Amino acid sequence: MASKYxxxxxxxxxxxxxxxxxxxxxxxxxxxxxxxxSVSRDTVRKALNLLERDGYIQRLQGKxxxxxxxxxxxxxxxxxxxxxxxxxxxxxxxxxxxxELALVKPNDFLMKHLNVSKDDEVWKVVRVREIGGKKIIxxxxxxxRKFVPALTREICEDSIYEYIENKLGLKIGYAKKVIxxxxxxxxxxxxxxxxxFDMIVVVKNYVYLEDTTLFQYTESRHRPDKFRFVDFARRxx
Amino acid sequence: MASKYxxxxxxxxxxxxxxxxxxxxxxxxxxxxxxxxSVSRDTVRKALNLLERDGYIQRLQGKxxxxxxxxxxxxxxxxxxxxxxxxxxxxxxxxxxxxELALVKPNDFLMKHLNVSKDDEVWKVVRVREIGGKKIIxxxxxxxRKFVPALTREICEDSIYEYIENKLGLKIGYAKKVIxxxxxxxxxxxxxxxxxFDMIVVVKNYVYLEDTTLFQYTESRHRPDKFRFVDFARRxx
DNA sequence: TAGTGGTCTAGACCACGGG
DNA sequence: CCGTGGTCTAGACCACTAG
Numbered sequence: 001m002a003s004k005y006x007x008x009x010x011x012x013x014x015x016x017x018x019x020x021x022x023x024x025x026x027x028x029x030x031x032x033x034x035x036x037x038s039v040s041r042d043t044v045r046k047a048l049n050l051l052e053r054d055g056y057i058q059r060l061q062g063k064x065x066x067x068x069x070x071x072x073x074x075x076x077x078x079x080x081x082x083x084x085x086x087x088x089x090x091x092x093x094x095x096x097x098x099x100e101l102a103l104v105k106p107n108d109f110l111m112k113h114l115n116v117s118k119d120d121e122v123w124k125v126v127r128v129r130e131i132g133g134k135k136i137i138x139x140x141x142x143x144x145r146k147f148v149p150a151l152t153r154e155i156c157e158d159s160i161y162e163y164i165e166n167k168l169g170l171k172i173g174y175a176k177k178v179i180x181x182x183x184x185x186x187x188x189x190x191x192x193x194x195x196x197f198d199m200i201v202v203v204k205n206y207v208y209l210e211d212t213t214l215f216q217y218t219e220s221r222h223r224p225d226k227f228r229f230v231d232f233a234r235r236x237x
Numbered sequence: 238m239a240s241k242y243x244x245x246x247x248x249x250x251x252x253x254x255x256x257x258x259x260x261x262x263x264x265x266x267x268x269x270x271x272x273x274x275s276v277s278r279d280t281v282r283k284a285l286n287l288l289e290r291d292g293y294i295q296r297l298q299g300k301x302x303x304x305x306x307x308x309x310x311x312x313x314x315x316x317x318x319x320x321x322x323x324x325x326x327x328x329x330x331x332x333x334x335x336x337e338l339a340l341v342k343p344n345d346f347l348m349k350h351l352n353v354s355k356d357d358e359v360w361k362v363v364r365v366r367e368i369g370g371k372k373i374i375x376x377x378x379x380x381x382r383k384f385v386p387a388l389t390r391e392i393c394e395d396s397i398y399e400y401i402e403n404k405l406g407l408k409i410g411y412a413k414k415v416i417x418x419x420x421x422x423x424x425x426x427x428x429x430x431x432x433x434f435d436m437i438v439v440v441k442n443y444v445y446l447e448d449t450t451l452f453q454y455t456e457s458r459h460r461p462d463k464f465r466f467v468d469f470a471r472r473x474x
Numbered sequence: 475t476a477g478t479g480g481t482c483t484a485g486a487c488c489a490c491g492g493g
Numbered sequence: 494c495c496g497t498g499g500t501c502t503a504g505a506c507c508a509c510t511a512g
Contacts, residue, residue, distance in 0.1 A: 060447065301477090
């Protein structure tokens with residue numbers, strides 16, 4: 001897990017985030033890094049490739065690697081950022097209210113989205129997220145019970161992801177997000193501090209394990225004025 | 238440009254997209270691919286890394302690589318997808334109306350977003366995008382004139398990106414997108430077929446060249462009911 | 475045990491940028 | 494010219510999966 005190139009990657013990332021490495025400056029060259037870490041060039045290059053993928057540096061043939069000027073508050077960008085990570089970054093006082101926590105039989109909607117049969121059972125979790133005193137996000141999560149045998153209110157109030165990855169040891173592989181804007185539902189209006197808005201931003205999230213089985217479906221419903229999504233993209237080359 | 242691993246990547250991508258390789262099936266092993274393409278293992282692995290990064294396959298230690306079941310209509314996902322690529326994928330009849338095309342002196346807003354001084358000149362392009370007979374997107378583009386000396390109505394009606402990358406030879410490195418939802422402006426309502434909506438989805442796009450200079454700022458304003466954004470994300474590993 | 479992918483090494487040649 | 498990053502090779506050892 002703690003491969004050499006991952007250590008190099010993590011060290012450089014924290015140096016950039018701490019400001020020890022100046023944005024817009026040149027990163028050490030590959031050969032310097034080889035000596036510094038006593039590794040082969042390929043190992044250095046693996047670390048640099050990850051840094052480039054994640055938007056920390058830009059590599060230029062014949063010149064070197066420039067450290068990009070990342071606005072820390074926008075970062076990280078297109079990760080699997082959960083509410084807990086998000087709220088830690090935003091700072092403001094946050095709370096989570098568990099409105100519903102139950103095992104349900106899947107309806108057609110769930111069978112379509114979660115790849116479960118009508119004999120399986122599914123955890124349904126409905127949570128309201130409050131930031132700075134305002135109820136802004138309505139999260140509806142569905143898990144296949146096969147993977148998550150037990151679930152408690154306490155876990156839901158904290159971070160379900162942490163429980164799943166650390167306690168259950170399930171390995172999340174990848175996720176697909178779809179963002180759309182819809183008319184707000186009665187449920188949205190009932191649970192959220194809605195003021196004058198009649199639309200809602202819906203982020204559908206499909207989470208897959210490393211063995212490619214679909215494991216969780218989440219709908220995250222955001223008050224439109226508070227929604228913000230940042231994405232970093234590279235040309236395919 | 239046409240490196241060996243890129244050829245392998247492209248071949249496998251098109252085989253997946255054509256359906257020649259079944260989703261959920263096992264991809265050929267690394268050693269098989271080495272023989273098939275007569276390359277070293279490292280070269281095969283470079284191609285496979287890209288395929289995994291882009292969401293085409295999932296690699297499993299000890300087993301092999303599974304071909305993921307990509308919904309073609311959602312794909313590609315978090316690229317630098319321009320309107321032209323987008324409309325080609327959506328199929329429907331599309332049109333572009335150039336509403337404004339001028340060299341302007343930058344105001345405070347532009348100086349902040351485009352890194353230009355008050356003596357530079359900036360291209361301003363305002364375009365309305367029509368899909369299926371409905372005017373749905375309002376694109377406002379700003380380019381530093383330093384990089385784009387000339388710009389015509391014809392280029393704007395086609396694809397500015399194509400002109401920039403192929404004709405001018407500028408190399409786009411990366412881009413940052415910020416998605417928010419705002420109250421619709423008078424300009425939005427004037428130019429778009431707006432029906433009953435009063436909100437608009439704003440996609441701010443900052444495009445950088447390979448040498449990390451900010452080159453273009455774009456605001457893409459979408460009618461909320463027609464907006465859809467798909468993102469594919471991997472765990473940091 | 476055999477086959478798969480994951481990491482690491484050492485060395486080669488090329489393309490590009492700048493003095 | 495030299496130093497940079499980009500590509501490619503051959504070989505080694507490890508970790509994991511499955512029969």
